[in-house]
Structures are given as C-alpha cells and as structure tokens.
Amino acid sequence: MKPVAIIGAGITGLAAAFYLKRKGIPVTVYEASGRVGGVIQSLRQDGWLAEFGPNTLLETSPKIGQLVRDAGLQSRRLDPDPKAETRYVVRYQRPIEMPGSPLGFLTTKLFTAGAKLAVLREPFMPRRRDGAEESIAQFVVRRLNQEFLDQAIDALVAGVYAGDPYKLSVQQAFPKLAQLEARYGSLIRGQIFGAGARKRSGEVAKDRAPKFSFDEGLQVLPDTLAVRLGNAVKLNTRVTKLTQTADGWALTVLENGREPQGNFEHPTSNIQHPSFQIEHSAVIYCGTAFKLAELQIELGTPASGPARSDFTKKPGRRPAFQEFSEIRYPPVASVVLGFRREDVTHPCEGFGMLIPKIEGFKILGTIFSSSLFPNRAPTGHLTLTSYIGGERYPELVLLPAEKLVALVCEDLRVLLGVTGKPAFQHCVLYPKAIPQYNVGYGRYRELMNEIENKAAGLFFAGHYRDGVSLGDTIVSGVNIVERVAGFIGPVAN
Numbered sequence: 344m345k346p347v348a349i350i351g352a353g354i355t356g357l358a359a360a361f362y363l364k365r366k367g368i369p370v371t372v373y374e375a376s377g378r379v380g381g382v383i384q385s386l387r388q389d390g391w392l393a394e395f396g397p398n399t400l401l402e403t404s405p406k407i408g409q410l411v412r413d414a415g416l417q418s419r420r421l422d423p424d425p426k427a428e429t430r431y432v433v434r435y436q437r438p439i440e441m442p443g444s445p446l447g448f449l450t451t452k453l454f455t456a457g458a459k460l461a462v463l464r465e466p467f468m469p470r471r472r473d474g475a476e477e478s479i480a481q482f483v484v485r486r487l488n489q490e491f492l493d494q495a496i497d498a499l500v501a502g503v504y505a506g507d508p509y510k511l512s513v514q515q516a517f518p519k520l521a522q523l524e525a526r527y528g529s530l531i532r533g534q535i536f537g538a539g540a541r542k543r544s545g546e547v548a549k550d551r552a553p554k555f556s557f558d559e560g561l562q563v564l565p566d567t568l569a570v571r572l573g574n575a576v577k578l579n580t581r582v583t584k585l586t587q588t589a590d591g592w593a594l595t596v597l598e599n600g601r602e603p604q605g606n607f608e609h610p611t612s613n614i615q616h617p618s619f620q621i622e623h624s625a626v627i628y629c630g631t632a633f634k635l636a637e638l639q640i641e642l643g644t645p646a647s648g649p650a651r652s653d654f655t656k657k658p659g660r661r662p663a664f665q666e667f668s669e670i671r672y673p674p675v676a677s678v679v680l681g682f683r684r685e686d687v688t689h690p691c692e693g694f695g696m697l698i699p700k701i702e703g704f705k706i707l708g709t710i711f712s713s714s715l716f717p718n719r720a721p722t723g724h725l726t727l728t729s730y731i732g733g734e735r736y737p738e739l740v741l742l743p744a745e746k747l748v749a750l751v752c753e754d755l756r757v758l759l760g761v762t763g764k765p766a767f768q769h770c771v772l773y774p775k776a777i778p779q780y781n782v783g784y785g786r787y788r789e790l791m792n793e794i795e796n797k798a799a800g801l802f803f804a805g806h807y808r809d810g811v812s813l814g815d816t817i818v819s820g821v822n823i824v825e826r827v828a829g830f831i832g833p834v835a836n
C-alpha cells in the first residue's frame with residue numbers, strides 16, 4: 344500500500360501521522376525545516392526553560408489528553424501551580440486581577456459602573472437576525488459597550504491572535520460567541536443554559552479548560568511523536584508540487600532544502616537541490632496557508648481534456664491555491680527574560696497579564712512562565728515571556744534583539760516594578776505567526792471544501808482551517824484521520 348503523505352511536521356501533521364500509523368496505514372511526513380514542532384519551540388539553557396511559541400496546551404477536548412496518554416507521555420505531563428490561575432489585565436497603567444466570580448465582577452476596579460451595567464443588560468439585548476458577518480469589535484459594542492471592547496476584548500484578541508478586533512470576524516475567529524447569541528439570544532444566558540450541552544459533548548470552554556505542558560516544555564510532544572514515527576519523518580524535505588495520478592498523488596519533493604526554522608521565510612538559495620517524485624495514496628496538507636499558496640498543483644487528466652492546474656473556473660479569481668497567500672499572518676516576536684526574584688516588585692503569581700492597546704504599552708502581554716511551571720527558572724529567579732508586534736505594532740519586530748529587550752524591560756519596569764538587568768534573555772521572531780480569521784475568512788474555508796471535493800484524496804488540516812490554538816490543531820489532526828482512513832478503505836493486516 345502506498346503511504347499517505349503528510350506535509351508539515353507541526354503538531355497537526357504529527358498527530359495525524361501518529362494515529363494513521365496506529366491504524367496500520369503507512370505514512371510519510373515531509374517537513375521543510377530541520378526540526379519537528381513547527382511554531383512550538385522550547386529551549387533549555389543554563390537552568391532556564393524558555394518557550395517561544397505556545398506556552399500552554401488547553402485541554403478543551405478529551406482527544407488532547409488521549410493523545411498524551413497514547414504517546415506514553417502521561418508521566419511527563421506538567422500541570423500548573425494552582426496559584427497560577429489568576430489572570431491580570433492592565434488598566435490605569437497597572438495589572439488588575441480579572442474577576443473570577445459574579446461578586447468579583449461587581450466589585451472589580453477593572454471596569455466602571457457603565458461596563459458592569461452593560462453586562463447586566465446583555466441578556467436583554469436583541470439578537471442579530473440577518474446572519475451577516477461582523478467583526479468582534481462590532482459584536483462586543485453591539486451586545487456590551489465600547490469600554491468592554493477597549494479594556495477587555497482588545498487585550499484578549501491580542502493574547503490569542505495578536506490580532507485587530509476591528510478586523511477579526513466573530514463568526515470565524517470566535518464561533519462559540521456567535522453561536523451563543525444565535526442559540527440562546529445572549530452570551531450570559533448561553534453560558535448558563537449551554538453548560539449541559541457542553542458537558543454532553545465532552546467539550547470544555549476555553550476559560551475553564553485545564554492547561555498543561557511537559558517537564559521539558561511543549562516541544563516534548565512533537566519530539567515524542569516524531570520518535571514514535573521513526574524514519575517516516577523526512578526533515579529538510581520541502582514538497583513543491585502535487586500531481587494527481589490515476590490511483591493517488593505524486594509529490595515532488597526537494598531534499599535538503601535547508602529551511603532553518605518552522606514557518607520562517609528565508610532568502611532563496613541559488614543552490615539546486617535534487618528533487619524527487621514519490622507516489623502516495625492520499626495527501627494531508629498540514630503546513631501554513633502562505634506556503635500552501637506556493638505549491639504547484641496538477642489535477643488528474645480527465646478523459647476529455649488536458650490536465651488542469653486550477654480549481655476555480657470563476658472569472659476574475661486567482662488560481663485556487665494562490666488565494667491562500669491573501670491570508671494575513673502578522674509577525675510576532677517572543678521575548679523571554681529571566682530576572683532575579685529580588686529585582687521584581689510584583690509577586691508575578693498567576694498566569695500573566697494582557698495589555699489593551701489603549702494603555703499605550705509596546706508589549707501585547709506577558710506570561711508569568713515560572714509561576715505557571717516553577718522549573719522554568721533557576722531557584723531565586725523568575726521567567727517572564729512577553730510578546731511584541733502582532734497587528735498592533737508589526738513594525739516593532741524589525742528592531743534588533745537588544746532594542747526589543749530594552750522595550751520590553753521598560754514596559755515591565757512600569758507594570759511589574761522590574762529593575763536590574765535580565766539574568767537570561769532570548770528573542771525569537773515569527774515573521775508570519777498566526778493566521779487572522781478576519782471578516783471574509785469563510786471564503787477560504789469554502790475554497791478548501793471545494794478543493795477537497797474536486798481533488799479526491801487531498802485533505803487540509805491545521806491552524807489555518809480548524810482554529811489557531813494548539814488544542815484546536817491537535818483535534819484537527821486527530822479528526823482528519825477518520826476521513827483519510829475512510830477514503831483509503833480497509834487496511835489488510
């Protein structure tokens with residue numbers, strides 16, 4: 344049996360490959376860079392453990408914990424310190440605890456009486472019935488008020504998408520919020536009355552889902568899956584072309600393409616590397632949307648005509664795959680800094696702080712990494728992981744590392760009372776970090792459905808299709824397995 348080709352050894356591709364292999368279906372995972380994990384990157388150095396990409400994995404679905412167990416990683420799972428539940432949002436130039444209960448909400452200094460009244464009024468606000476897509480900013484102002492948008496949702500959007508609330512689509516980027524309004528007529532009523540339905544589905548809301556990592560950081564998960572997959576994972580191997588054949592797909596791959604990091608862009612090299620064509624039964628694309636746009640694709644020759652390289656026959660539209668280059672991925676720089684405990688006034692006990700734009704700081708937010716997982720810093724020290732750039736200030740990421748560190752230190756000085764020089768510092772730039780599910784994103788999802796319907800045996804999974812969180816991508820990788828297995832049919836053991 345010809346193997347299933349999986350393009351991309353980020354967590355989506357590895358999860359899909361792992362479960363296909365367990366079903367007895369042979370796989371080959373092609374990864375353009377020299378490492379597995381995609382945007383997941385953990386670094387252990389001199390007693391510090393830095394995470395540059397995701398910091399925690401939210402267990403929003405039972406499939407996530409199941410993957411950890413199936414990979415044999417249960418004993419390496421690290422749950423956060425219970426004290427680290429507290430989240431802060433910056434207002435009046437200082438971090439204020441986010442309320443964790445209705446009473447806490449009524450007494451918090453984070454919101455004025457006007458915003459509190461808006462929440463009490465929300466169940467009585469009329470629901471929108473025309474079904475038109477709107478931005479998260481429009482949605483929040485319509486159901487709550489401007490203060491809620493500026494002080495809370497803007498910060499949340501920066502924390503999840505590094506995005507712009509005036510551009511992100513509520514239906515595409517926050518579908519659960521849109522569904523609560525559609526089904527219950529109100530977010531608050533939906534929270535209360537939707538609890539039973541969530542329980543039955545086994546799903547856990549993101550704000551309540553347990554979060555975790557591993558003893559040596561999140562990189563443990565892709566590394567372990569890669570070990571389980573053995574020589575089925577081909578590093579430094581970029582897929583450049585997909586050709587549909589009579590009984591599957593032929594992939595053109597470029598070996599030793601030397602791509603240093605996950606989704607980074609590189610100067611094009613003049614060196615010609617050998618390319619090969621390899622036959623596969625099916626293909627799952629688990630890369631990024633912008634790399635998808637670069638793939639050449641040739642559909643099988645229909646009996647009546649020449650090979651087609653384009654799915655869209657509609658006038659005025661670009662060839663299907665090229666349309667994915669329009670999906671915006673703003674840049675993000677992760678700045679991980681270690682300080683001596685006595686050089687930081689704030690206790691930094693909690694998950695971290697989110698910062699709305701209106702407060703005028705450069706950083707989007709900071710995770711109190713060593714409060715979450717104490718083994719992230721040597722004794723007597725703490726680690727703070729800050730993000731800079733995103734849609735808010737994309738130009739800042741172009742600064743040299745030393746300037747980025749200085750900018751972050753200045754914000755941390757005001758917000759957390761950080762003094763002294765960092766004892767540890769490391770920056771990683773993601774030139775194209777997180778896809779923006781902006782208003783209109785639905786057409787890219789429709790296009791993916793259209794391509795899958797026309798190109799039998801070609802499947803799409805990952806952060807550009809099924810949600811951007813690490814948990815969403817794992818579920819996406821797990822779910823695609825059933826569809827691919829169904830396409831291939833029974834496997835002889």
Ligand SMILES: Cc1cc2nc3c(=O)[nH]c(=O)nc-3n(C[C@H](O)[C@H](O)[C@H](O)COP(=O)(O)OP(=O)(O)OC[C@H]3O[C@@H](n4cnc5c(N)ncnc54)[C@H](O)[C@@H]3O)c2cc1C
Nearest residue numbers: 351353354355375381382396397398582630634805806813
């Ligand atoms: C800075 C940052 C912080 C984040 N923080 C969190 C967090 O705290 N919690 C959370 O839940 N989520 C977080 N996320 C999001 C989450 O980490 C990602 O959505 C998820 O890891 C994406 O996984 P993926 O496998 O879909 O894609 P990727 O990790 O992007 O992997 C895709 C892989 O495909 C390869 N590839 C692409 N094209 C080709 C080709 N033609 N041939 C071969 N290989 C190819 C790439 O080299 C890459 O390795 C964060 C993301 C970033 C960038």
